[in-house]
Amino acid sequence: MSETPQTSTTVTKDAPRPPAPRRLPLVLVLGSLTALGPLTIDLYLPALPQVSADLHVSQAVTQLTLTAFMLGIALGQLIIGPLSDTLGRRRPLLIGLTVYVAAGAVCSFAPDPQVLIGMRLIQGLAGAAGIVIARAVVRDLDDGLAAARLLSSLMLVSGTAPILAPVLGAQLLRLTSWRGVFVTLTLLGVAILSATAVLLPDTLPTAHRRHGGLTTTLRTMRDLIGDRHFTGYLLTGSLGFAALFAYIAGSSFALQRVYGASPQTYSVLFAVNSIGMVATGQLNGKLLLGRFPSHRVLATGLAVLGAAGTALLLLVTTAHAGLPWIAGALFLTACPVGMILPTTTALCLQRAPHAAGSASALLGTTQFLMGALAPALAGLGRQGTALPMATSVFGLALAASGCFLALCRPWRSTADPLKL
Numbered sequence: 398m399s400e401t402p403q404t405s406t407t408v409t410k411d412a413p414r415p416p417a418p419r420r421l422p423l424v425l426v427l428g429s430l431t432a433l434g435p436l437t438i439d440l441y442l443p444a445l446p447q448v449s450a451d452l453h454v455s456q457a458v459t460q461l462t463l464t465a466f467m468l469g470i471a472l473g474q475l476i477i478g479p480l481s482d483t484l485g486r487r488r489p490l491l492i493g494l495t496v497y498v499a500a501g502a503v504c505s506f507a508p509d510p511q512v513l514i515g516m517r518l519i520q521g522l523a524g525a526a527g528i529v530i531a532r533a534v535v536r537d538l539d540d541g542l543a544a545a546r547l548l549s550s551l552m553l554v555s556g557t558a559p560i561l562a563p564v565l566g567a568q569l570l571r572l573t574s575w576r577g578v579f580v581t582l583t584l585l586g587v588a589i590l591s592a593t594a595v596l597l598p599d600t601l602p603t604a605h606r607r608h609g610g611l612t613t614t615l616r617t618m619r620d621l622i623g624d625r626h627f628t629g630y631l632l633t634g635s636l637g638f639a640a641l642f643a644y645i646a647g648s649s650f651a652l653q654r655v656y657g658a659s660p661q662t663y664s665v666l667f668a669v670n671s672i673g674m675v676a677t678g679q680l681n682g683k684l685l686l687g688r689f690p691s692h693r694v695l696a697t698g699l700a701v702l703g704a705a706g707t708a709l710l711l712l713v714t715t716a717h718a719g720l721p722w723i724a725g726a727l728f729l730t731a732c733p734v735g736m737i738l739p740t741t742t743a744l745c746l747q748r749a750p751h752a753a754g755s756a757s758a759l760l761g762t763t764q765f766l767m768g769a770l771a772p773a774l775a776g777l778g779r780q781g782t783a784l785p786m787a788t789s790v791f792g793l794a795l796a797a798s799g800c801f802l803a804l805c806r807p808w809r810s811t812a813d814p815l816k817l
Contacts, residue, residue, distance in 0.1 A: 428554020430527035469521020471765035478758025493526025536753035545743035549682025629804025634741030636797035647786025677735030698736030
């Protein structure tokens with residue numbers, strides 16, 4: 398294992414860490430911030446067919462509302478992450494959350510798909526603040542195994558979003574239209590903004606802040622990308638994330654239109670899969686990491702994801718495979734992501750101790766750019782079949798394993814990189 402790269406910086410490296418906020422409020426606030434992006438997607442997933450019918454557009458155009466939001470999150474993190482290294486965490490976070498709330502309110506009144514897609518892009522740009530800064534706060538307060546375990550703990554909160562959101566979204570559709578879903582998202586944004594303003598202090602002291610403007614930021618990112626191990630963890634986690642989003646984007650249409658699931662049945666299946674992912678995340682943080690080398694844990698998660706993708710591809714090409722079999726394969730697709738994402742995130746941040754915002758930005762931007770392609774991939778091909786979704790999951794899982802093996806070369810070191 399090579400040494401952690403030294404990125405360009407003018408911070409005082411021996412300055413003490415800031416005092417950590419109380420653990421429970423910290424986990425609740427950071428978990429809510431990391432959940433904001435998935436929540437904004439998952440809450441209205443059951444409404445995608447209704448949006449398509451109401452605005453008189455195709456499935457592919459409707460899925461552009463997912464793509465636009467994810468592109469916004471990707472680009473927003475690239476801007477806000479480095480900015481938080483310079484200005485501190487609190488100010489960019491509060492501004493971003495405020496804009497997110499305003500964009501969500503406009504989405505609820507969108508008269509046509511162009512306005513909806515545009516506002517979803519802005520909503521993603523602003524909502525990126527919560528995701529990228531929450532990860533940077535974790536690195537401000539902890540490193541190594543402690544950071545990995547905190548990231549896994551956040552899944553107790555952030556994982557609740559995909560568990561509850563489709564269920565809540567399906568129930569909301571019994572009371573209101575898809576526009577009411579966006580009203581709900583706006584109100585939730587106000588609640589998260591208020592909690593953040595009250596409970597989360599700035600965790601980046603002035604002595605740790607970076608200076609030098611755009612040139613220094615670009616140099617820092619160049620150095621990070623030039624680190625083969627950082628790039629390997631970055632691509633491995635991002636491709637695993639994209640495989641998850643291929644399932645998320647494709648499952649609404651596939652399970653409801655191809656396999657006959659009602660919105661309520663779909664939401665229950667989605668919740669079960671999310672519970673599996675959260676449970677795996679807790680197993681990862683509390684039992685696996687520290688007891689087994691992080692590379693071995695990551696390899697296990699990738700192996701399970703690859704097996705699930707293979708099974709899903711075989712099942713959708715078998716004419717007699719019914720909903721229970723497809724649901725089982727999707728469950729096994731979601732579960733290993735609870736191992737892959739916290740582990741790759743912690744490994745990335747471990748290699749950037751004095752540029753957590755920039756590293757978090759690269760991580761989040763790459764994840765969501767790849768994730769933004771997943772809805773488009775899952776919507777390609779012949780309509781009325783789950784084959785595009787299955788092919789996307791399989792291909793992305795295979796690519797994630799390939800990047801891990803080619804760039805990280807885990808067989809070359811027996812030491813746990815999270816303990817170095």
